[in-house]
Amino acid sequence: MLLEVQGITKSFGDNAVLTGVDLHVPHGRVVTVLGRSGTGKSVFLKCLAGVERPDAGTIHFDGKALDVDAPAARAEFCRRCSFLFQHNALFDSLTALENVELPLEQTTDLSAAEVRKRSLEALKQLELDTHADSYPSQLSGGMQKRLALARAIVTRPELVLFDEPTAGLDPLRRNAVFEMIVKYQRQFGFTAVIVTHDVAEVLVISDHVALLDGGSMRFAGTPEAFSTSTDRFVCDFRDSTLALSRSIAALRQSSAPLPLNS
Ligand SMILES: Nc1ncnc2c1ncn2[C@@H]1O[C@H](COP(=O)(O)OP(=O)(O)OP(=O)(O)O)[C@@H](O)[C@H]1O
16 A cells, blocks of 8 residues: 555534544556545545644654654655645746746755756656746646646655646536546556545546545445445435536537537
8 A cells, every 4th residue: 555544534613524534545656535525535635735733633754654653654655745835826926937846946955957857857858848837827728737747746745745636627527537537547556545426437547435424435446336335425415416427418519519628
């Protein structure tokens, strides 16, 4: 396992958001955490990334415990892990190239020339090399997502945490983002943990699926097992979200298709 999470709890005042979350993430796999809005998916991901501090529980990365008493292990984790934020968190005042250079400048001792070379390479890999001097506001939504991914992978992470990478996107663009994640996950071989509520798409791209509900994981298994599970929580979540996807797809069939290359 690259990541082993056991018994994570997290409360904000009286609001017990996570009450004992377990998750096992094997090397090189795509693991998706599903859950309704407000169930604590983002809080869970932030606990993994060290942005939020869990109240209890353990997180092991590559066999080493990540806790407040192990700053060296946490620092190593930060070096080997990237976080792709829900709304990209690009710096508007920096160009695409400067946005990608930033994590290398902050986490490595590479020379300025090497930082530039690696950043240009990452932009090329994400098909953004002709936009190196553009500012994020000059890029389309899909290009901004690719730029955020270029910034996440430029440090050659072993683990990438995706917080709702398709939030606010319509079904066609959602598909394009998931395709992009899978394409680059295979190309670069990183392990991915994706938090989302897009059931239909993740069942296709994930190796493992977990369902967060009521503060803990109500299901963990393969997409096939998720699709056929008769557990009440899984059925309720799966059926309600898939019905919604079908309604949206039916609505979209009556309107003109969006360009896929945005
Ligand atoms: N910093 C915080 N302070 C207080 N409460 C918080 C904080 N962060 C999250 N919460 C609460 O934790 C709960 C879970 O929020 P979270 O953003 O993790 O949900 P989510 O499952 O990611 O939802 P969505 O799918 O809508 O993004 C919510 O009740 C939220 O208000």
